[in-house]
Amino acid sequence: xxxxxxxxxxxxxxRLPGLGPRSARRAVLHLIKKRETLMLPLAESMAKAAExxxxxxxxGNLDTRDPCxxxxxxxxxxxxxxVVEEVADLWALERSGAFKGTYHVxxxxxxxxxxxxxxxxxxxxxxxxxxxxxxxxxxxEEVILALxxxxxxxxxxxxxxxxxxxxxxxLSRLAHxxxxxxxxxxxxxxxxxxxxxxxxxx
Amino acid sequence: xxxxxxxxxxxxxxRLPGLGPRSARRAVLHLIKKRETLMLPLAESMAKAAExxxxxxxxGNLDTRDPCxxxxxxxxxxxxxxVVEEVADLWALERSGAFKGTYHVxxxxxxxxxxxxxxxxxxxxxxxxxxxxxxxxxxxEEVILALxxxxxxxxxxxxxxxxxxxxxxxLSRLAHxxxxxxxxxxxxxxxxxxxxxxxxxx
Numbered sequence: 198x199x200x201x202x203x204x205x206x207x208x209x210x211x212r213l214p215g216l217g218p219r220s221a222r223r224a225v226l227h228l229i230k231k232r233e234t235l236m237l238p239l240a241e242s243m244a245k246a247a248e249x250x251x252x253x254x255x256x257g258n259l260d261t262r263d264p265c266x267x268x269x270x271x272x273x274x275x276x277x278x279x280v281v282e283e284v285a286d287l288w289a290l291e292r293s294g295a296f297k298g299t300y301h302v303x304x305x306x307x308x309x310x311x312x313x314x315x316x317x318x319x320x321x322x323x324x325x326x327x328x329x330x331x332x333x334x335x336x337x338e339e340v341i342l343a344l345x346x347x348x349x350x351x352x353x354x355x356x357x358x359x360x361x362x363x364x365x366x367x368l369s370r371l372a373h374x375x376x377x378x379x380x381x382x383x384x385x386x387x388x389x390x391x392x393x394x395x396x397x398x399x
Numbered sequence: 400x401x402x403x404x405x406x407x408x409x410x411x412x413x414r415l416p417g418l419g420p421r422s423a424r425r426a427v428l429h430l431i432k433k434r435e436t437l438m439l440p441l442a443e444s445m446a447k448a449a450e451x452x453x454x455x456x457x458x459g460n461l462d463t464r465d466p467c468x469x470x471x472x473x474x475x476x477x478x479x480x481x482v483v484e485e486v487a488d489l490w491a492l493e494r495s496g497a498f499k500g501t502y503h504v505x506x507x508x509x510x511x512x513x514x515x516x517x518x519x520x521x522x523x524x525x526x527x528x529x530x531x532x533x534x535x536x537x538x539x540e541e542v543i544l545a546l547x548x549x550x551x552x553x554x555x556x557x558x559x560x561x562x563x564x565x566x567x568x569x570l571s572r573l574a575h576x577x578x579x580x581x582x583x584x585x586x587x588x589x590x591x592x593x594x595x596x597x598x599x600x601x
Contacts, residue, residue, distance in 0.1 A: 240445035
Protein backbone atom coordinates (compact mmCIF):
# COMPACT_ATOMS: atom_id res chain seq x y z
CA UNK A 198 0.00 0.00 0.00
CA UNK A 199 1.69 3.15 -1.26
CA UNK A 200 0.35 6.49 0.02
CA UNK A 201 -2.13 7.88 -2.53
CA UNK A 202 -0.19 11.16 -2.86
CA UNK A 203 2.97 9.27 -3.78
CA UNK A 204 1.12 6.93 -6.13
CA UNK A 205 -0.36 9.93 -7.96
CA UNK A 206 3.04 11.61 -8.24
CA UNK A 207 4.61 8.40 -9.58
CA UNK A 208 1.89 8.03 -12.21
CA UNK A 209 2.40 11.60 -13.43
CA UNK A 210 6.20 11.28 -13.53
CA UNK A 211 5.93 7.97 -15.40
CA ARG A 212 4.27 9.88 -18.26
CA LEU A 213 7.48 11.80 -18.99
CA PRO A 214 9.42 10.51 -22.00
CA GLY A 215 12.34 8.36 -20.87
CA LEU A 216 10.72 7.43 -17.55
CA GLY A 217 8.62 4.35 -16.87
CA PRO A 218 6.88 3.21 -13.68
CA ARG A 219 10.11 1.82 -12.21
CA SER A 220 12.26 4.89 -12.81
CA ALA A 221 9.39 7.14 -11.72
CA ARG A 222 9.33 5.31 -8.37
CA ARG A 223 13.10 5.72 -8.02
CA ALA A 224 12.77 9.41 -8.90
CA VAL A 225 10.06 9.95 -6.29
CA LEU A 226 12.14 8.32 -3.54
CA HIS A 227 15.08 10.50 -4.57
CA LEU A 228 12.86 13.60 -4.48
CA ILE A 229 11.59 12.77 -0.99
CA LYS A 230 15.18 12.43 0.21
CA LYS A 231 16.08 15.83 -1.29
CA ARG A 232 12.89 17.57 -0.26
CA GLU A 233 14.28 21.04 0.41
CA THR A 234 17.07 21.12 -2.16
CA LEU A 235 15.33 19.47 -5.14
CA MET A 236 11.66 18.56 -4.69
CA LEU A 237 10.29 21.94 -3.64
CA PRO A 238 12.46 23.96 -6.09
CA LEU A 239 11.45 21.59 -8.91
CA ALA A 240 7.73 21.91 -8.12
CA GLU A 241 8.08 25.68 -8.02
CA SER A 242 10.17 25.92 -11.19
CA MET A 243 7.67 23.72 -13.03
CA ALA A 244 4.68 25.79 -11.94
CA LYS A 245 6.51 28.99 -12.87
CA ALA A 246 7.53 27.75 -16.33
CA ALA A 247 4.01 26.44 -17.02
CA GLU A 248 2.75 29.94 -16.29
CA UNK A 249 5.43 32.01 -18.03
CA UNK A 250 6.52 30.17 -21.17
CA UNK A 251 4.86 31.21 -24.44
CA UNK A 252 5.36 30.17 -28.06
CA UNK A 253 6.99 32.90 -30.19
CA UNK A 254 4.41 33.97 -32.79
CA UNK A 255 7.17 34.67 -35.30
CA UNK A 256 9.43 31.62 -35.17
CA GLY A 257 7.75 29.08 -32.83
CA ASN A 258 10.54 29.12 -30.21
CA LEU A 259 9.68 28.87 -26.50
CA ASP A 260 10.45 31.86 -24.30
CA THR A 261 8.95 34.07 -21.62
CA ARG A 262 8.33 36.83 -24.18
CA ASP A 263 6.82 37.06 -27.65
CA PRO A 264 8.64 37.70 -29.99
CA CYS A 265 11.28 35.49 -28.37
CA UNK A 266 14.76 36.57 -27.30
CA UNK A 267 16.31 35.41 -30.56
CA UNK A 268 13.77 37.20 -32.79
CA UNK A 269 14.20 40.37 -30.69
CA UNK A 270 18.01 40.23 -30.57
CA UNK A 271 19.42 43.01 -32.83
CA UNK A 272 22.68 41.05 -33.16
CA UNK A 273 20.99 38.10 -34.91
CA UNK A 274 21.00 38.15 -38.69
CA UNK A 275 17.38 38.37 -39.90
CA UNK A 276 18.47 37.72 -43.48
CA UNK A 277 19.12 34.10 -42.47
CA UNK A 278 16.33 31.73 -41.43
CA UNK A 279 17.17 28.23 -40.24
CA VAL A 280 14.17 25.89 -40.53
CA VAL A 281 14.04 23.14 -37.86
CA GLU A 282 11.47 20.51 -36.97
CA GLU A 283 11.24 21.00 -33.22
CA VAL A 284 12.35 23.38 -30.47
CA ALA A 285 14.79 20.65 -29.38
CA ASP A 286 16.64 21.08 -32.70
CA LEU A 287 16.76 24.85 -32.20
CA TRP A 288 18.29 24.25 -28.75
CA ALA A 289 20.87 21.87 -30.23
CA LEU A 290 21.94 24.48 -32.80
CA GLU A 291 22.06 27.18 -30.11
CA ARG A 292 24.31 24.99 -27.96
CA SER A 293 26.73 24.64 -30.88
CA GLY A 294 26.94 28.45 -31.00
CA ALA A 295 27.59 28.16 -34.74
CA PHE A 296 24.48 29.94 -36.01
CA LYS A 297 23.81 33.65 -35.66
CA GLY A 298 20.66 33.97 -37.77
CA THR A 299 17.01 33.42 -36.81
CA TYR A 300 14.95 30.24 -36.71
CA HIS A 301 11.67 28.84 -37.84
CA VAL A 302 10.23 25.89 -35.93
CA UNK A 303 7.91 23.82 -38.15
CA UNK A 304 6.50 21.67 -35.36
CA UNK A 305 7.34 18.38 -37.08
CA UNK A 306 7.66 16.99 -40.59
CA UNK A 307 5.14 16.15 -43.26
CA UNK A 308 4.12 12.54 -42.76
CA UNK A 309 1.79 10.46 -44.86
CA UNK A 310 1.64 7.75 -42.20
CA UNK A 311 0.82 10.09 -39.30
CA UNK A 312 -1.45 12.18 -41.51
CA UNK A 313 0.48 15.43 -41.05
CA UNK A 314 0.03 17.80 -43.98
CA UNK A 315 1.36 21.35 -44.47
CA UNK A 316 -1.60 22.81 -42.55
CA UNK A 317 -0.57 20.87 -39.42
CA UNK A 318 2.87 22.53 -39.56
CA UNK A 319 3.81 26.20 -39.32
CA UNK A 320 4.42 26.23 -43.05
CA UNK A 321 2.25 29.17 -44.14
CA UNK A 322 3.97 31.34 -41.56
CA UNK A 323 7.37 30.41 -42.97
CA UNK A 324 6.34 31.23 -46.53
CA UNK A 325 4.95 34.54 -45.28
CA UNK A 326 8.19 35.34 -43.45
CA UNK A 327 10.27 34.68 -46.55
CA UNK A 328 8.00 36.15 -49.24
CA UNK A 329 6.06 38.84 -47.43
CA UNK A 330 8.64 41.38 -46.41
CA UNK A 331 7.60 43.29 -43.31
CA UNK A 332 8.14 46.99 -42.62
CA UNK A 333 11.65 47.59 -41.31
CA UNK A 334 12.74 43.97 -41.83
CA UNK A 335 15.49 43.13 -44.33
CA UNK A 336 14.70 40.70 -47.18
CA UNK A 337 15.49 37.05 -46.33
CA GLU A 338 18.59 36.01 -48.29
CA GLU A 339 19.01 32.38 -47.26
CA VAL A 340 16.78 29.65 -45.86
CA ILE A 341 18.77 26.80 -44.29
CA LEU A 342 16.81 23.56 -44.09
CA ALA A 343 18.11 21.84 -40.95
CA LEU A 344 15.71 18.90 -41.17
CA UNK A 345 16.24 15.24 -40.28
CA UNK A 346 17.99 13.05 -42.83
CA UNK A 347 14.92 10.76 -42.86
CA UNK A 348 12.36 10.15 -45.60
CA UNK A 349 9.86 12.46 -43.89
CA UNK A 350 12.50 15.11 -43.25
CA UNK A 351 13.64 15.08 -46.87
CA UNK A 352 10.05 15.09 -48.17
CA UNK A 353 9.42 18.16 -46.04
CA UNK A 354 12.60 19.83 -47.34
CA UNK A 355 11.51 19.13 -50.91
CA UNK A 356 8.04 20.55 -50.25
CA UNK A 357 9.50 23.74 -48.71
CA UNK A 358 11.78 24.05 -51.74
CA UNK A 359 8.72 24.05 -54.01
CA UNK A 360 6.78 26.52 -51.89
CA UNK A 361 9.74 28.90 -51.79
CA UNK A 362 10.68 28.60 -55.47
CA UNK A 363 11.45 32.00 -57.05
CA UNK A 364 11.16 33.76 -53.70
CA UNK A 365 14.54 35.40 -54.16
CA UNK A 366 16.16 33.62 -51.18
CA UNK A 367 18.82 30.89 -51.54
CA LEU A 368 17.90 27.49 -50.15
CA SER A 369 20.53 25.31 -48.49
CA ARG A 370 20.68 22.22 -46.32
CA LEU A 371 23.10 20.88 -43.69
CA ALA A 372 26.07 18.89 -45.00
CA HIS A 373 26.15 15.12 -44.62
CA UNK A 374 29.38 13.51 -43.49
CA UNK A 375 31.40 11.83 -40.78
CA UNK A 376 30.42 13.12 -37.30
CA UNK A 377 33.33 14.91 -35.60
CA UNK A 378 34.93 12.36 -33.28
CA UNK A 379 33.13 9.53 -35.07
CA UNK A 380 34.87 6.30 -36.06
CA UNK A 381 34.48 5.16 -39.65
CA UNK A 382 34.02 1.57 -38.56
CA UNK A 383 30.76 2.43 -36.77
CA UNK A 384 29.26 4.60 -39.51
CA UNK A 385 26.38 3.45 -41.67
CA UNK A 386 26.89 3.02 -45.42
CA UNK A 387 24.68 5.96 -46.37
CA UNK A 388 26.72 8.42 -44.32
CA UNK A 389 30.00 7.01 -45.62
CA UNK A 390 28.81 7.27 -49.21
CA UNK A 391 27.67 10.87 -48.64
CA UNK A 392 30.95 11.78 -46.94
CA UNK A 393 32.93 10.29 -49.82
CA UNK A 394 30.89 12.09 -52.48
CA UNK A 395 31.26 15.41 -50.66
CA UNK A 396 35.01 14.96 -50.09
CA UNK A 397 37.08 18.12 -49.94
CA UNK A 398 40.76 18.92 -50.54
CA UNK A 399 42.78 18.15 -47.40
CA UNK B 400 19.76 30.91 -26.01
CA UNK B 401 17.24 28.98 -23.95
CA UNK B 402 14.87 30.95 -21.70
CA UNK B 403 16.31 31.07 -18.16
CA UNK B 404 13.14 29.56 -16.66
CA UNK B 405 13.39 26.56 -18.96
CA UNK B 406 17.12 26.20 -18.40
CA UNK B 407 16.56 26.14 -14.63
CA UNK B 408 13.80 23.54 -14.94
CA UNK B 409 16.00 21.37 -17.18
CA UNK B 410 18.86 21.53 -14.68
CA UNK B 411 16.62 20.45 -11.81
CA UNK B 412 15.01 17.62 -13.80
CA UNK B 413 18.44 16.39 -14.91
CA ARG B 414 19.26 15.70 -11.25
CA LEU B 415 16.63 12.96 -11.07
CA PRO B 416 18.05 9.43 -11.24
CA GLY B 417 17.62 8.00 -14.73
CA LEU B 418 17.49 11.42 -16.39
CA GLY B 419 20.44 13.30 -17.87
CA PRO B 420 20.61 16.68 -19.59
CA ARG B 421 19.34 15.30 -22.89
CA SER B 422 16.34 13.45 -21.48
CA ALA B 423 15.58 16.38 -19.15
CA ARG B 424 15.34 18.63 -22.21
CA ARG B 425 13.02 16.17 -23.92
CA ALA B 426 10.93 15.93 -20.75
CA VAL B 427 10.60 19.73 -20.52
CA LEU B 428 9.45 20.03 -24.14
CA HIS B 429 6.92 17.27 -23.48
CA LEU B 430 5.72 19.07 -20.34
CA ILE B 431 5.27 22.36 -22.23
CA LYS B 432 3.19 20.55 -24.83
CA LYS B 433 0.99 19.02 -22.10
CA ARG B 434 0.81 22.11 -19.95
CA GLU B 435 -2.72 21.69 -18.59
CA THR B 436 -2.91 17.91 -18.45
CA LEU B 437 0.56 17.07 -17.15
CA MET B 438 2.82 20.00 -16.25
CA LEU B 439 0.52 21.85 -13.84
CA PRO B 440 -0.84 18.67 -12.17
CA LEU B 441 2.74 17.38 -11.76
CA ALA B 442 3.96 20.63 -10.19
CA GLU B 443 1.00 20.60 -7.84
CA SER B 444 1.32 16.92 -6.93
CA MET B 445 5.03 17.40 -6.23
CA ALA B 446 4.48 20.40 -3.97
CA LYS B 447 1.68 18.55 -2.16
CA ALA B 448 3.74 15.40 -1.58
CA ALA B 449 6.76 17.43 -0.44
CA GLU B 450 4.49 18.97 2.17
CA UNK B 451 2.50 15.93 3.26
CA UNK B 452 4.80 12.91 3.19
CA UNK B 453 6.41 11.89 6.50
CA UNK B 454 8.64 9.00 7.53
CA UNK B 455 6.88 6.48 9.79
CA UNK B 456 8.61 6.61 13.18
CA UNK B 457 7.92 2.90 13.70
CA UNK B 458 8.96 1.24 10.45
CA GLY B 459 10.53 3.94 8.26
CA ASN B 460 7.89 3.73 5.50
CA LEU B 461 6.73 6.90 3.72
CA ASP B 462 3.13 7.98 4.20
CA THR B 463 0.98 11.00 4.93
CA ARG B 464 0.50 9.81 8.52
CA ASP B 465 2.72 8.52 11.31
CA PRO B 466 2.47 5.63 12.14
CA CYS B 467 2.00 4.74 8.47
CA UNK B 468 -1.02 3.01 6.96
CA UNK B 469 0.63 -0.41 7.20
CA UNK B 470 1.63 -0.03 10.86
CA UNK B 471 -1.89 1.22 11.70
CA UNK B 472 -3.74 -1.43 9.70
CA UNK B 473 -5.39 -3.89 12.15
CA UNK B 474 -5.41 -6.57 9.42
CA UNK B 475 -1.59 -6.66 9.17
CA UNK B 476 0.16 -9.28 11.28
CA UNK B 477 2.36 -7.49 13.83
CA UNK B 478 4.00 -10.77 14.83
CA UNK B 479 5.82 -10.70 11.48
CA UNK B 480 8.44 -8.07 10.63
CA UNK B 481 10.01 -8.01 7.17
CA VAL B 482 13.34 -6.13 7.18
CA VAL B 483 14.13 -4.31 3.92
CA GLU B 484 16.90 -1.94 2.86
CA GLU B 485 14.87 0.83 1.25
CA VAL B 486 11.29 1.99 0.84
CA ALA B 487 11.54 0.87 -2.81
CA ASP B 488 11.90 -2.73 -1.57
CA LEU B 489 8.86 -2.32 0.67
CA TRP B 490 6.90 -1.07 -2.36
CA ALA B 491 8.07 -4.06 -4.43
CA LEU B 492 6.85 -6.49 -1.74
CA GLU B 493 3.55 -4.62 -1.43
CA ARG B 494 3.02 -4.84 -5.18
CA SER B 495 3.45 -8.62 -5.00
CA GLY B 496 0.65 -8.70 -2.42
CA ALA B 497 2.32 -11.76 -0.89
CA PHE B 498 3.15 -10.30 2.52
CA LYS B 499 0.62 -9.43 5.18
CA GLY B 500 2.93 -8.58 8.10
CA THR B 501 4.68 -5.30 8.93
CA TYR B 502 7.96 -3.87 7.68
CA HIS B 503 11.15 -2.35 8.94
CA VAL B 504 13.11 -0.10 6.56
CA UNK B 505 16.82 -0.04 7.48
CA UNK B 506 17.73 2.82 5.15
CA UNK B 507 20.56 0.88 3.46
CA UNK B 508 23.07 -1.83 4.28
CA UNK B 509 26.21 -1.90 6.38
CA UNK B 510 29.09 -0.96 4.13
CA UNK B 511 32.78 -0.81 4.97
CA UNK B 512 33.56 1.02 1.72
CA UNK B 513 30.86 3.69 2.14
CA UNK B 514 31.53 3.91 5.89
CA UNK B 515 27.98 2.96 6.92
CA UNK B 516 27.87 1.38 10.37
CA UNK B 517 24.84 0.24 12.41
CA UNK B 518 24.35 3.77 13.79
CA UNK B 519 23.77 5.08 10.25
CA UNK B 520 20.93 2.58 9.79
CA UNK B 521 17.66 2.22 11.71
CA UNK B 522 19.11 -0.78 13.51
CA UNK B 523 18.55 0.17 17.16
CA UNK B 524 14.90 0.81 16.39
CA UNK B 525 14.57 -2.68 14.89
CA UNK B 526 16.16 -4.35 17.93
CA UNK B 527 13.86 -2.35 20.17
CA UNK B 528 10.79 -3.39 18.13
CA UNK B 529 11.72 -7.06 18.36
CA UNK B 530 13.05 -7.22 21.93
CA UNK B 531 11.17 -4.45 23.73
CA UNK B 532 7.57 -5.51 23.68
CA UNK B 533 5.22 -2.53 23.75
CA UNK B 534 1.94 -2.27 25.62
CA UNK B 535 -0.86 -3.91 23.63
CA UNK B 536 1.49 -5.20 20.93
CA UNK B 537 1.94 -8.95 20.41
CA UNK B 538 5.44 -10.44 20.70
CA UNK B 539 7.31 -10.60 17.37
CA GLU B 540 7.47 -14.24 16.22
CA GLU B 541 9.40 -13.99 12.99
CA VAL B 542 11.84 -11.55 11.43
CA ILE B 543 12.19 -12.02 7.66
CA LEU B 544 15.42 -10.58 6.29
CA ALA B 545 14.54 -9.44 2.75
CA LEU B 546 17.97 -7.99 2.02
CA UNK B 547 19.94 -7.90 -1.22
CA UNK B 548 21.89 -11.02 -2.17
CA UNK B 549 25.08 -8.91 -2.25
CA UNK B 550 28.09 -8.98 0.06
CA UNK B 551 26.86 -5.90 1.92
CA UNK B 552 23.31 -7.25 2.11
CA UNK B 553 24.48 -10.57 3.51
CA UNK B 554 26.86 -8.87 5.97
CA UNK B 555 23.92 -6.81 7.20
CA UNK B 556 21.76 -9.93 7.52
CA UNK B 557 24.50 -11.64 9.53
CA UNK B 558 24.86 -8.61 11.80
CA UNK B 559 21.11 -8.47 12.44
CA UNK B 560 21.20 -12.19 13.22
CA UNK B 561 23.77 -11.55 15.93
CA UNK B 562 21.92 -8.57 17.38
CA UNK B 563 18.69 -10.55 17.56
CA UNK B 564 20.19 -13.80 18.92
CA UNK B 565 18.08 -15.26 21.73
CA UNK B 566 15.34 -12.69 21.24
CA UNK B 567 12.70 -15.39 20.98
CA UNK B 568 11.79 -14.59 17.36
CA UNK B 569 12.63 -16.84 14.41
CA LEU B 570 14.90 -15.37 11.76
CA SER B 571 14.40 -16.23 8.10
CA ARG B 572 15.55 -14.97 4.73
CA LEU B 573 14.08 -14.99 1.21
CA ALA B 574 14.69 -18.11 -0.87
CA HIS B 575 17.21 -18.06 -3.70
CA UNK B 576 16.25 -19.69 -6.97
CA UNK B 577 15.18 -19.35 -10.57
CA UNK B 578 13.08 -16.20 -11.13
CA UNK B 579 9.54 -17.07 -12.25
CA UNK B 580 9.49 -16.72 -16.04
CA UNK B 581 13.28 -16.76 -16.12
CA UNK B 582 15.26 -18.82 -18.61
CA UNK B 583 17.98 -21.07 -17.23
CA UNK B 584 20.30 -20.13 -20.05
CA UNK B 585 20.45 -16.51 -18.88
CA UNK B 586 20.92 -17.23 -15.17
CA UNK B 587 24.22 -16.68 -13.41
CA UNK B 588 26.06 -19.66 -11.90
CA UNK B 589 25.45 -18.58 -8.29
CA UNK B 590 21.68 -18.54 -8.71
CA UNK B 591 21.70 -21.87 -10.56
CA UNK B 592 23.80 -23.48 -7.83
CA UNK B 593 21.51 -22.11 -5.13
CA UNK B 594 18.40 -23.25 -7.03
CA UNK B 595 19.86 -26.74 -7.44
CA UNK B 596 20.81 -27.03 -3.78
CA UNK B 597 17.35 -25.89 -2.66
CA UNK B 598 15.55 -28.22 -5.09
CA UNK B 599 12.15 -29.49 -4.04
CA UNK B 600 10.05 -32.54 -4.94
CA UNK B 601 8.11 -31.86 -8.16
